[in-house]
Amino acid sequence: SNVYQVRMYGVFLFGYLSSDEEILRFMRDEVSKDDNWRVQEVLAKAFDEFCKKTGYENSLSIIDEWLQNSNPNTRRAVTEGLRIWTSRPYFKENPNEAIERIANLKEDGSEYVRKSVGNALRDISKKFPELIKIE
Numbered sequence: 522s523n524v525y526q527v528r529m530y531g532v533f534l535f536g537y538l539s540s541d542e543e544i545l546r547f548m549r550d551e552v553s554k555d556d557n558w559r560v561q562e563v564l565a566k567a568f569d570e571f572c573k574k575t576g577y578e579n580s581l582s583i584i585d586e587w588l589q590n591s592n593p594n595t596r597r598a599v600t601e602g603l604r605i606w607t608s609r610p611y612f613k614e615n616p617n618e619a620i621e622r623i624a625n626l627k628e629d630g631s632e633y634v635r636k637s638v639g640n641a642l643r644d645i646s647k648k649f650p651e652l653i654k655i656e
Contacts, residue, residue, distance in 0.1 A: 525557040532560055536567030540574060549587060553594040561594050565602035572603065577611035581618075588622060593631035600626065600637040605644040616649045624656050 522528055532552050539545045552564050568587070572580040587599045606612045606619035623645075626638045646653040 525559055528555060528557065528560050529563045532563040532567050536563075536570030537574075539567060539571035545571060545583070548598075549590065549592075549595055553590075553592045553598065555594075561598070562601075564594070565598045567602075568598045569602040569609075572609070577603075577609050584622065588626065593629070593634050596626060596629065596631070597634045597637045600634065600641050604637075604641050606641055607645050607648050616645060616652055620645060620649075620652055620656055 522531075532548070535544050535548050535552070539548065548564060548567060552560065552567075555561065555564075572584065575583075577584075584599055584603075587595050590596055600623060603609055603612070603619075606623065607616045609619075612619040620642070623638050623641050626634055627642070629635050629638065642653055642656070
């Protein structure tokens, strides 16, 4: 659709249908190319919905795959979508798992991703200041 609100709504629904591999792949490969920042915000929320439904620990391989994707919007969907990381099950009990994944992108080539990483690390520092200081 040429109407970004329609695309946003579609992506929102994809979050609830993302257990289907084809939909998850479409979100990663196609939705991430949308040039509207609002659609990208909903992509982040849809990715979090996928992880919530699947279980964050069970989603680690997909999280890692998306974090290594060549498209900065895909990487940002993870760093932004899972905020506040240490409020999410699994990462709450394993904050180093979150910090390690996020910190790998602190020198990302995309400023868009770096800002999201900085915000995510700052969020974590409120509960785990010593771990962030070590990082």
